Amino acid sequence: MRARGRGSRRRGTGGQRHPSGSGYNRKDSYYRRAKQEGYRSRAAYKLLEVAERYKLIRRGCRVLDLGCWPGGWLQVAAQLAGPDGTVVGIDLREAEPIAGTTILQGDVTDDEVVAKLRDAVRGGVYDVVLSDLSPKLSGVRFTDEARAGELNQIALSVAEAVLEPGGALLMKTFMSGETEDLLRRARELFASVRLTAVDASRKGSAEHYLIARDRRPAT
Numbered sequence: 001m002r003a004r005g006r007g008s009r010r011r012g013t014g015g016q017r018h019p020s021g022s023g024y025n026r027k028d029s030y031y032r033r034a035k036q037e038g039y040r041s042r043a044a045y046k047l048l049e050v051a052e053r054y055k056l057i058r059r060g061c062r063v064l065d066l067g068c069w070p071g072g073w074l075q076v077a078a079q080l081a082g083p084d085g086t087v088v089g090i091d092l093r094e095a096e097p098i099a100g101t102t103i104l105q106g107d108v109t110d111d112e113v114v115a116k117l118r119d120a121v122r123g124g125v126y127d128v129v130l131s132d133l134s135p136k137l138s139g140v141r142f143t144d145e146a147r148a149g150e151l152n153q154i155a156l157s158v159a160e161a162v163l164e165p166g167g168a169l170l171m172k173t174f175m176s177g178e179t180e181d182l183l184r185r186a187r188e189l190f191a192s193v194r195l196t197a198v199d200a201s202r203k204g205s206a207e208h209y210l211i212a213r214d215r216r217p218a219t
């Protein structure tokens with residue numbers, strides 16, 4: 001499909017472009033490594049990198065993964081949380097089961113999703129929420145950035161509803177005009193908020209990770 005107009009992007013044959021507009025070679029070294037090491041996505045290395053750097057997922061943690069298909073982050077979360085942890089994922093797409101995880105199929109924008117996510121975990125709350133949510137891309141940069149921004153806001157709302165006080169959120173985001181607003185809202189909810197880039201992101205990507213820790217108690 002050819003998209004036209006200012007700011008539009010055309011998809012390559014090897015994969016989608018991100019709202020950041022950066023192109024990529026789908027079969028890069030992380031992609032090949034993921035195949036060799038049995039991870040379902042190259043994205044697994046992004047979570048490994050951030051989780052290791054910030055000690056985000058501890059043994060026994062209750063972890064929720066928003067936008068989990070095909071399951072690379074779920075695999076990493078299950079490894080880090082260990083057999084005493086709980087790992088729940090949700091995606092629009094149906095993912096193949098992964099040992100030690102519960103996978104739900106659903107839409108995070110659905111009003112009833114929070115209740116379903118709470119029902120899936122002991123105590124009804126999580127210690128860590130992960131979001132790698134990405135919209136289905138239209139190829140029009142402005143539209144794709146706006147949709148990605150909406151998903152970020154929804155991830156923040158879900159985290160607000162399901163995180164234990166003291167809990168943490170890790171969320172993929174693309175630097176855009178909406179980033180400041182996202183950071184402001186995150187700072188209202190968490191005592192510590194920062195943005196970081198990861199080596200495993202594709203070269204030239206505007207992709208960053210928001211790490212928000214120490215969820216403030218609900219007022």
Ligand SMILES: C[S@@+](CC[C@H](N)C(=O)[O-])C[C@H]1O[C@@H](n2cnc3c(N)ncnc32)[C@H](O)[C@@H]1O
Nearest residue numbers: 041043067070071072073091092107108132134
């Ligand atoms: C980049 S992929 C996630 C990759 C995953 N973290 C992994 O490591 O395998 C983004 C996912 O977000 C999901 N997604 C987008 N909008 C969604 C929504 N409204 N509800 C649930 N999932 C959604 C997409 O279906 C897609 O599978």
